[in-house]
Amino acid sequence: MTAGVAALWSHRNSLRILVKRDLAVKYQQSVLGYFWSLIEPLGMGAIYFFVFGVLYSGDTERHLGQAAESYPLFLVTGIFAWMWTSSALSEATNALTGQSRLITTMNVPRQVFPIGRVTGRFAEYAAGLPILFAVAAVYAAHGKIHPGWSLLALPLAVLVQATLLVGLSLLLSAVNVLMRDVERFMRLIIRVLFYATPIIYPLSLVRESALPGWVKVAYELNPLVGIFQLQHAIWYPDEFPDARLLATTVAGSLLALVAGWWAFRRLEPAVLKEL
Amino acid sequence: MAPIIEAEGLGIRFVRNRRRQLRLRELFIHRGGRRAASGQFWPLRDVSFTVEPGETVGVIGRNGTGKSTLLRLIAGVLIPDEGRIRVRGDVAPLLELSAGFSNDLTGRENLYLVGGLHGLSSAYLKRHFDDIVEFAGEQVQRAIDTSVRHYSSGMKVRLGFAIISHLPHPILLMDEVTAVGDAEFRKKCYSTIDRLLAEGRTLVLVSHNEKDLTRFCRRGLYLDGGRLTVDGTVAEALDAYHAAVPR
Numbered sequence: 001m002t003a004g005v006a007a008l009w010s011h012r013n014s015l016r017i018l019v020k021r022d023l024a025v026k027y028q029q030s031v032l033g034y035f036w037s038l039i040e041p042l043g044m045g046a047i048y049f050f051v052f053g054v055l056y057s058g059d060t061e062r063h064l065g066q067a068a069e070s071y072p073l074f075l076v077t078g079i080f081a082w083m084w085t086s087s088a089l090s091e092a093t094n095a096l097t098g099q100s101r102l103i104t105t106m107n108v109p110r111q112v113f114p115i116g117r118v119t120g121r122f123a124e125y126a127a128g129l130p131i132l133f134a135v136a137a138v139y140a141a142h143g144k145i146h147p148g149w150s151l152l153a154l155p156l157a158v159l160v161q162a163t164l165l166v167g168l169s170l171l172l173s174a175v176n177v178l179m180r181d182v183e184r185f186m187r188l189i190i191r192v193l194f195y196a197t198p199i200i201y202p203l204s205l206v207r208e209s210a211l212p213g214w215v216k217v218a219y220e221l222n223p224l225v226g227i228f229q230l231q232h233a234i235w236y237p238d239e240f241p242d243a244r245l246l247a248t249t250v251a252g253s254l255l256a257l258v259a260g261w262w263a264f265r266r267l268e269p270a271v272l273k274e275l
Numbered sequence: 276m277a278p279i280i281e282a283e284g285l286g287i288r289f290v291r292n293r294r295r296q297l298r299l300r301e302l303f304i305h306r307g308g309r310r311a312a313s314g315q316f317w318p319l320r321d322v323s324f325t326v327e328p329g330e331t332v333g334v335i336g337r338n339g340t341g342k343s344t345l346l347r348l349i350a351g352v353l354i355p356d357e358g359r360i361r362v363r364g365d366v367a368p369l370l371e372l373s374a375g376f377s378n379d380l381t382g383r384e385n386l387y388l389v390g391g392l393h394g395l396s397s398a399y400l401k402r403h404f405d406d407i408v409e410f411a412g413e414q415v416q417r418a419i420d421t422s423v424r425h426y427s428s429g430m431k432v433r434l435g436f437a438i439i440s441h442l443p444h445p446i447l448l449m450d451e452v453t454a455v456g457d458a459e460f461r462k463k464c465y466s467t468i469d470r471l472l473a474e475g476r477t478l479v480l481v482s483h484n485e486k487d488l489t490r491f492c493r494r495g496l497y498l499d500g501g502r503l504t505v506d507g508t509v510a511e512a513l514d515a516y517h518a519a520v521p522r
Contacts, residue, residue, distance in 0.1 A: 017391040025379055105375035106392045107351040107366060269354040273289055 007109045014108045018116035037124040041083045045075045048200045063205045066236040070139045078199035081231045084125035086190045092117040092169030093176045093186050100275040114173035118165045150237040157230035160253050164223050167256030174267040177274050197224040223252035278325035279477050284358030286320040318344045322503045331478040333492030335512045340498045342481045346448050365444035374435025378424040385423055390438050411437040440467045450481045
C-alpha cells in the first residue's frame with residue numbers, strides 16, 4: 001500500500017489536472033457556473049426549512065436543543081456537507097467507466113480517477129464554506145450561537161469525511177466497471193443514506209425515539225452519522241459525538257479506506273481488461 | 276547496462292462474455308481455479324524477451340495475435356496475469372489514434388490534459404504550445420479552440436503524435452501510427468521518429484507496414500497465436516510472417 005501511495009503522490013499533478021478538467025467541463029456550459037454549487041444546496045435547505053422549520057416547527061424545536069433558534073444554519077451546515085458526499089459518491093461510481101479512453105492510454109495510477117472526483121466535489125464544498133460562515137456570522141451577531149473552540153470540529157469532520165469518501169469511491173468505481181448495475185443502485189442508496197443520517201434532523205431525535213435498540217445500534221454504525229454530528233458540532237458543541245460514536249466513525253472510515261484500496265488493487269487487472 | 280524492458284513468462288487471460296458469468300464472490304476469493312476454462316483465452320502467453328536501451332523493435336504478426344496487447348502491457352495500462360514485465364524508464368505511448376482525447380474538450384484543453392497526464396509540466400506545455408500545434412499542422416492550428424468531437428481522425432492522430440513526440444521519455448511505443456494521415460504528415464512522422472531515435476530512444480513499433488518496420492527497426496518480434504515464435508532481426512521476423520501469410 002505504501003508503494004501505491006507513493007506512486008499516487010508522485011502523480012498529484014495528474015490529479016490536479018483531472019480535477020481542473022472536471023470543473024471546467026462542468027461549468028463551461030452553464031451561465032451561472034459556480035453558483036450552481038450554491039443554489040442547489042440552498043434550495044434544498046429552503047425546502048426542508050419550509051417543511052420542518054415552518055410546518056412542523058413545534059416538533060422540530062423540541063428536539064433541536066442548542067439549534068432550536070437557528071434551524072436554517074443547522075440545515076445548511078448539513079446539506080453542504082451532504083452535497084459533497086452524494087455528488088462525490090455518484091460521480092466516483094462512473095469515474096472509471098466514463099473515462100475509459102484516458103485510462104486505457106495513459107499510464108497513471110488508476111486511483112487518481114475516483115480520488116479526483118472526490119477532490120473535485122470537495123473543491124465545490126470548500127467554495128461554499130464562505131456562504132456557510134456568512135450565515136453563521138448572522139446568527140452569531142444575534143447571539144443565537146456562540147462559536148469558539150467548536151470550530152475545530154470542521155477540519156476534523158472534513159478529514160474523516162474525505163477518508164470515508166475516498167475509500168468508498170475506490171470501491172464503487174472499480175466494482176461499477178464489472179457490474180454496471182452499481183450505478184443505478186447507487187441512486188437509491190444515496191437517497192436512503194440521506195434520511196439515514198442526521199442531516200436535516202438532530203441525532204437526539206433517533207436516540208430518544210421508540211425504535212428497538214438494535215436499530216439504533218445499526219443506525220450509529222453508519223460512519224456518516226458521526227461525520228454529520230461533527231459537522232453540526234462546528235456551531236453546536238452539544239452535538240459533538242460521544243467517544244463511542246466518534247470511535248465508530250473514525251474506525252469505519254479508515255476501514256472503508258483500507259477496504260476500498262485493497263479492493264481496487266484486487267480488481268484493477270480485471271477492470272483494465274474490461275475497459 | 277540493464278535492459279530497459281524485460282518480460283518474463285508474460286501472459287494475460289481474457290474471458291469472453293465475462294459479464295454474464297461474473298460473481299462477486301468468485302472475483303474476490305479465488306480467481307480462476309475451480310471454474311472450468313469456459314470462454315477463457317490467452318491473447319499472450321509465455322512471452323519472454325529483453326530490450327536494451329536504444330534498441331528498435333518491430334512487433335509483427337497477423338491480426339489478433341496479441342501485438343497491441345503486448346504494447347499495452349509494456350505501457351502499463353494492462354496488468355499481466357502471469358509472469359512479469361519490468362520497464363525501467365518512462366514510456367511515451369501512442370496506443371490509440373485518439374490518444375486519449377476527451378471529445379467534449381477543445382484541442383487546446385486536450386493538449387494540456389493529455390500532455391499533463393503524460394508528465395509534462397504546464398509551464399513546459401505553455402512554452403512549447405505553439406511548436407506542438409504547428410507540428411500538428413495547419414488544420415489543427417485553425418481548429419485548436421473547437422472541441423475534438425469535430426476533428427477528423429487524421430487531425431486527432433496528428434495532435435496526438437505532436438504531443439507524444441515532445442515527451443522526453445526514453446521509451447516510445449507506437450501502434451499503427453502512420454496508418455492514418457496523409458503523405459505529408461507521414462513524412463513529418465518519419466523525420467521526427469528518426470530524430471528521436473538518433474537521440475538514443477528505445478522504440479517498440481507495431482505495424483503491418485513493412486516499409487515502416489524495415490526503416491525503423493533492427494530487431495523483430497514475431498507473434499503467432501499469442502506466443503513469441505521468432506525473436507531476431509526484423510528480416511527474420513518478416514520472413515516468418517510471410518511464411519504464415521502467403522502474399
